[in-house]
Amino acid sequence: MPAPYTGGCQCGAFRFEISAEPVTAYVCHCVACQKQSGSAFGMAIMVPSDAITVLKGEAKTYTKTAASGRESDCNFCPECGNRIFHRGKDAPMASVKTGLLDDASGIEPAAHLWTSQAHDWVTIPDDVLQYETQPEGGMGPVIEAYKG
Numbered sequence: 001m002p003a004p005y006t007g008g009c010q011c012g013a014f015r016f017e018i019s020a021e022p023v024t025a026y027v028c029h030c031v032a033c034q035k036q037s038g039s040a041f042g043m044a045i046m047v048p049s050d051a052i053t054v055l056k057g058e059a060k061t062y063t064k065t066a067a068s069g070r071e072s073d074c075n076f077c078p079e080c081g082n083r084i085f086h087r088g089k090d091a092p093m094a095s096v097k098t099g100l101l102d103d104a105s106g107i108e109p110a111a112h113l114w115t116s117q118a119h120d121w122v123t124i125p126d127d128v129l130q131y132e133t134q135p136e137g138g139m140g141p142v143i144e145a146y147k148g
């Protein structure tokens with residue numbers, strides 16, 4: 001499905017539109033993503049921050065400090081608590097939770113991160129990039145490998 005992408009939280013109080021194609025999509029198995037999703041892993045698309053337009057509502061922000069010391073703003077719906085998007089301080093890209101898109105058909109993860117913390121039952125396809133932790137040197141290869 002081509003841009004724009006629309007999406008919103010579970011309760012509908014927060015709605016947004018993304019005017020650009022995702023630069024990549026990925027699954028993260030780290031324990032922080034397990035906590036945040038309340039599930040076995042998190043999945044997100046990466047989009048330019050300035051491509052996101054809020055259509056309705058106002059997100060609240062929780063600032064998370066990663067093990068690296070880098071801070072990121074985690075935006076969530078104040079009504080239903082759905083996490084919506086994450087943006088590193090001054091980062092040009094934001095990660096948006098794929099499950100919030102109205103139509104995520106055609107978006108397939110190019111990489112699985114933090115496979116060292118994945119649940120034992122999870123089977124990761126052979127034809128995607130896999131990283132035991134973070135991609136060393138950044139997300140470049142994950143962006144390159146994204147097919148849409």
Ligand SMILES: [Zn+2]
Nearest residue numbers: 009011077080
């Ligand atoms: Zn909500």
Ligand SMILES: [Zn+2]
Nearest residue numbers: 028029030033
């Ligand atoms: Zn993670």
